[in-house]
Amino acid sequence: MMTNLFSSFDPTTSFNLSLNWFSTLIGLLIIPSMFWLIPSRMNYLWIKILTILHKEFKTLLGSKIKGMTLIFISLFSIILFNNFLGLFPYIFTSTSHLAMTLSLALPLWLSFMIYGWINNTIHMFAHLVPQGTPPVLMPFMVCIETISNIIRPGTLAVRLAANMIAGHLLMTLLGNTGPSMTLFMINFLIIIQLLLLLLESAVAIIQSYVFAILSTLYSSEVI
Template sequence: MMTNLFSSFDPSSGIMSLPLNWMSTVLGFLFVPYIFWAMPSRWTLTWTTLTTTLHKEFKVLLGPQHSSGSILFVSLFSLIVFNNSLGLLPYVFTSTSHLAMTLSLALPLWVSFMIFGWINHTQHMFAHLVPLGTPGPLMPFMVLIEMISNVIRPGTLAVRLAANMIAGHLLLTLLGNTGPSLGVSLLSILVFSQILLLLLETAVAVIQSYVFAVLSTLYASEVN
């Protein structure tokens, strides 16, 4: 029985006092080798089509000189969408609902982009701090605003993903806890609404993975 509303998001809970929840992060990798040894199926063809489409889109965003780097962001999308989808299963911990996981993805990417940009394209990075056509008196303020918006990028990436995962799961948990106190007629409405919310959460899991990968790709394209 849940003693705390947020205990379903507690990464330290587990079986026999063992913190096994973080193991859900690597469960998605169990589906990857299946594509290489099993016969082609509809799932395999669908996933191949999806990743190929993302690969082409990310190549356009990165430009022809750095198009090979799109495989990194396709892999990032795959990792996040696997973890988001596994979190929809009962009693499976959603690792992407914690800032410890999302910051571990966003912060190293952002730091590597900044180091690469300031070392190899220093003038471009300085020019990016002042938008084209900015009046002279406003330039110091625009530099400050651009620096702040650049620094908070990994935080916004991490918080956006974690907040969207927590919000949907928390709503499902709240509605599920009201089930025992409802009558038969209201219970059927509750089950129907839970199914609709589950479908919505499935769409959110894919969309948030796509948003995270696309924004990371855009941040990488800005330093080139």
């Protein structure tokens, strides 16, 4: 019970400890750590990776829309983070589900299409018929190119989800056979599981890069 009107401002909690002062440090969590801590080797490595990605995306996109590489670097980062989180035990792998991958691919592709057809309509029509196509094949090429454009978000989403779930499924199936194995076979199984874990780590990096680079290529066609 409050003794006076200002007792709610007292720096104490229910444990009679002055833990409320920790709220002063909450602002430091919002500020990126590289501004107030000495950057570690991991920070330098991550900044180096982002710089390389920025240069590569900028080469593909050109300089028509400044700052657009930030979208694809953020996309790469969030997919990579979720892919690696899924490698830890008892952590849900969100990128192995189409609900997650489609929610990343579909709005991105839709925004590219809307932007392209509104601002570069002639350019978008020209993309439907590749250069050098014989006049007889033009109607078929338009149908093929239209279908390939429509299925792009689906292929992006399915590729990421299938690759992430395939490795996890294989590791789970192999792990479930452990109790029925001999001691020698269990040691052999552990080696295989470690190799598969290494492979999955590589897949986590490659698939996030593939998703980001294909999104960049699709956007470069409509600009």
